[in-house]
Amino acid sequence: MPDYKAPLRDMRFLSDEVFDFAATYQAIGATDATPDMVGAILEEGAKFCEQVLAPLNRNGDEEGCQWQDGVVTTPKGFKEAFAQYVEGGWNGLAADPAYGGQGLPSSLGLMMGEMVAASNASWAMYPGLTHGAMSAIHAHGSEEQKQTYLTRLTEGRWTGTMCLTEPHAGTDLGIIKTRAVPQADGSYAITGTKIxxxxxxxxxxxxxxxxxxAKLPDAPAGTKGISLFxxxxxLPNAEGEAGERNAVVCGSIEHKMGIKASATCVMNFDGAKGFLIxxxxxxxxxxFTMMNxxxxxxGMQGLSLGETSYQGAVRYAIERLQMRSLSGPKAPEKPADPIIVHPDVRRMLLTMKAFNEGNRALAYFTAQLLDLSHGQDAEQAAEAEDLLAFLTPICKAFMTDTGLEVTNxxxxxxxxxxxxxxxxxxxxxxDCRIAPIYEGTNxxxxxxxxxxxxxxxxxxxLRGFTRIVHKFCQAQAEHPQLxxxxxxxxxxxxxxxxxxxQIGMAAMKNPDEVGAASVDYLMYSGYxxxxxxxxxMAVVAQARLDAGSDEAAFYQAKLATCDFYFQRLLPRTVAHLTAAKAGSEGLMKLSAEQFAL
Structure with missing residues (x-):
C-alpha cells in the first residue's frame, strides 16, 4: 500500500494564496479560524491520517466487516481509531457550537475530509455518513430533536446513516414501499427494507x-408523498441516552468489490419507532440536504484516492529501472533508466497530477461557496447557494470519473x-470504483x-458561473505569459x-435530447x-515567481502542469461537444429486442 503523505503545501496554496480563505472566514464571522490556527489543525489532522488511519487501510480491506446474527464487527483497529478521532475533536470540527461543535468553517471540515478519505476510504464512511445526518437534522429538525440527537452525534457517541434505497427502487424514490403508520403518541411505526x-x-x-x-398510508403518489423519519x-430514554432497543435489525452485509471495511447493510424495519423530521x-x-x-x-473521494495513487506512482516511477530513454541514457551508471524518463509514463503521471490538483481546486472553490452560503450577507449567501446547486453534480460526477481514471x-x-x-x-x-455509482450515479x-x-x-x-469566468478572463486578457x-x-x-x-431548443421538440446529451454536457462542463x-492557480504561481519566491520549483511545476492541462486534457472538450450535439436519434434506433441479437 502506498505510504500516504498529506499534500499540505498544495492544500495551503489553494486555501491561502488562490482563494484567500482567511478573508472569507473574517467575512462570515469565523474569526477564530486564523491562518495559524488552520495551519495547526491541518498539520495535526495530517498526523492522525498518516499515522493512525493509513496503517489500517490494507488490513481493513483484507479483513473486511463481519456479520453474525445482526451484529457487525469492523476490522481490527477501526473502533479504536474512531475513539481517537472523537477524542481529538475532529468529529465536531465544523459543527454548531450550540450542540457541542467547534463552529469552524465547513471548508476546513472538507479539507480534513480529504485527508481522511485519502488515508482510509472505508473508515471515512463512518464519520462521513454521520456528518451528513448531522447536516439534515441541523437544517430540518426540531429543537428537541437537535438537543437529543445532534449533541450526541457531534460528540461522536452516536453515529448516523441515511436510508433511501430499497431492493426494487434505486434512484426512483417515488416507488419506495417502506411505510410509516401514525401512532397515538405522535411517533410512527416504520416497516420496510432498505439496502x-x-x-x-x-x-x-x-x-x-x-x-x-417512508410513506404514510394515505400519502400522495410519487415523490410528493415521501416523509423523513x-x-x-x-430509543432515547428520559435522560436522552440510548435506552430500549428499537425494531430495526441488520439482515446482512454486502460482499463488495471495494471499500470492504465499510459495512454496507441490508436494514430491516419491523414496526420500528420513528419520529418525523x-x-x-x-x-x-x-x-437533499444530506444528499448534497x-x-x-x-466527489472528494475521487480526489483523495487519486492523490494516494499518484503518490505511489511517482515514487515507483522514480525508482523502477526499465529500458533506456529514447533520447539517450539518463542514468548511464545504472543498468537501465528509471521509467519516469519515458514520455508515456510522464503522460500518465501528468494526467494524474493535473486532475488531482484541478479537482482539489474545484473542491476547495466549492467549499468556499459552502462557507459563504452560511454567512450573514443574504445576497451573497443566495448567490453562493445558486453556484453550489450548479457545481455539486459536477463535483460529484467529474471528480469521481477522473478520480477513477487517475487510480487506473x-x-x-x-x-x-x-x-x-x-x-x-x-x-x-x-475502492474508487463505487464513487461514480453511489449517492446518485453519475x-x-x-x-x-x-x-x-x-x-x-x-x-x-449556468450564467452565474460563466459570468465569473468571463470577468476573470477580462482581467487577465493581456497576461504576458497566460x-x-x-x-x-x-x-x-x-x-x-x-x-x-442548442440542446435546450432540441429538447423542446424531443425530451430525450436532454438524456442523450447530459453525460457529455457534464464532462464538458467539468473540463x-x-x-x-x-x-x-497559474496567475498566482506566475506572480509568486515574478516576485522572486524562494519556492520557485513549486510554482514552476504549477505553470507546467497548467500548460499540460490546456494542451492534453482540455482538448477532450471537442469530443464531448461533438457527442452532446449528436442528438438522441443514434441512441434510440435499436429496439430493446435488437440489443439481444
Whole structure:
C-alpha cells in the first residue's frame, strides 16, 4: 500500500494564496479560524491520517466487516481509531457550537475530509455518513430533536446513516414501499427494507441514528408523498441516552468489490419507532440536504484516492529501472533508466497530477461557496447557494470519473506489479470504483445538471458561473505569459452557452435530447470549470515567481502542469461537444429486442 503523505503545501496554496480563505472566514464571522490556527489543525489532522488511519487501510480491506446474527464487527483497529478521532475533536470540527461543535468553517471540515478519505476510504464512511445526518437534522429538525440527537452525534457517541434505497427502487424514490403508520403518541411505526446502507450497523458507537424515507398510508403518489423519519437503533430514554432497543435489525452485509471495511447493510424495519423530521410529505427536500453533503464528500473521494495513487506512482516511477530513454541514457551508471524518463509514463503521471490538483481546486472553490452560503450577507449567501446547486453534480460526477481514471493510471504505471495486491494500487482502483455509482450515479448527476439545474433555471445557474469566468478572463486578457490560455477559455466559455441553447431548443421538440446529451454536457462542463481554476492557480504561481519566491520549483511545476492541462486534457472538450450535439436519434434506433441479437 502506498505510504500516504498529506499534500499540505498544495492544500495551503489553494486555501491561502488562490482563494484567500482567511478573508472569507473574517467575512462570515469565523474569526477564530486564523491562518495559524488552520495551519495547526491541518498539520495535526495530517498526523492522525498518516499515522493512525493509513496503517489500517490494507488490513481493513483484507479483513473486511463481519456479520453474525445482526451484529457487525469492523476490522481490527477501526473502533479504536474512531475513539481517537472523537477524542481529538475532529468529529465536531465544523459543527454548531450550540450542540457541542467547534463552529469552524465547513471548508476546513472538507479539507480534513480529504485527508481522511485519502488515508482510509472505508473508515471515512463512518464519520462521513454521520456528518451528513448531522447536516439534515441541523437544517430540518426540531429543537428537541437537535438537543437529543445532534449533541450526541457531534460528540461522536452516536453515529448516523441515511436510508433511501430499497431492493426494487434505486434512484426512483417515488416507488419506495417502506411505510410509516401514525401512532397515538405522535411517533410512527416504520416497516420496510432498505439496502446499500453504509454504516447501517457496526461496533464503533453506542447508538446509530437512521434517517429513513417512508410513506404514510394515505400519502400522495410519487415523490410528493415521501416523509423523513429519525429511527434510532436504541430509543432515547428520559435522560436522552440510548435506552430500549428499537425494531430495526441488520439482515446482512454486502460482499463488495471495494471499500470492504465499510459495512454496507441490508436494514430491516419491523414496526420500528420513528419520529418525523420536517414536514409530512416533504421528506425528499429534507433528505437533499444530506444528499448534497454526501455528494460533495463523494466527489472528494475521487480526489483523495487519486492523490494516494499518484503518490505511489511517482515514487515507483522514480525508482523502477526499465529500458533506456529514447533520447539517450539518463542514468548511464545504472543498468537501465528509471521509467519516469519515458514520455508515456510522464503522460500518465501528468494526467494524474493535473486532475488531482484541478479537482482539489474545484473542491476547495466549492467549499468556499459552502462557507459563504452560511454567512450573514443574504445576497451573497443566495448567490453562493445558486453556484453550489450548479457545481455539486459536477463535483460529484467529474471528480469521481477522473478520480477513477487517475487510480487506473496509477495501477498502469506499476505494470504487472500494479495488478498484485501487495503494492496496494489495485485496492485504490477497487475502492474508487463505487464513487461514480453511489449517492446518485453519475448519469443521474448529469441529468440533474443539464435538466434541472441548467435548463430548469432557464440558464440562470449556468450564467452565474460563466459570468465569473468571463470577468476573470477580462482581467487577465493581456497576461504576458497566460493570454493564450485565457483566449482559449474565453472561446470555451462562450461555446458553453451556445451548446446549452442548442440542446435546450432540441429538447423542446424531443425530451430525450436532454438524456442523450447530459453525460457529455457534464464532462464538458467539468473540463471548462477546471480550466478556469487552473488559470487562477497559474496567475498566482506566475506572480509568486515574478516576485522572486524562494519556492520557485513549486510554482514552476504549477505553470507546467497548467500548460499540460490546456494542451492534453482540455482538448477532450471537442469530443464531448461533438457527442452532446449528436442528438438522441443514434441512441434510440435499436429496439430493446435488437440489443439481444
Amino acid at each position: 446499500f446502507i453504509s454504516a447501517g450497523e457496526h461496533d464503533m458507537s453506542e447508538n446509530i441514528v437512521h434517517l429513513v424515507l 429519525i429511527v434510532p437503533k436504541f 420536517g414536514e409530512l410529505n416533504k421528506g425528499l427536500n429534507c433528505m 453533503h454526501a455528494r460533495l464528500g463523494t 493510471l496509477g495501477m498502469q504505471i506499476f505494470g504487472g506489479h500494479g495488478f498484485i495486491r501487495e503494492w496496494g494500487m489495485e485496492q485504490l482502483v477497487r 448519469g443521474i448527476q448529469a441529468l440533474d445538471l443539464l435538466g434541472r439545474k441548467v435548463l430548469g433555471s432557464q440558464g440562470k445557474l 493570454k493564450g490560455h485565457v483566449a482559449e477559455l474565453v472561446r470555451l466559455n462562450q461555446q458553453w452557452g451556445e451548446l446549452t441553447q 471548462v470549470a477546471q480550466a478556469y481554476l487552473w488559470l487562477r
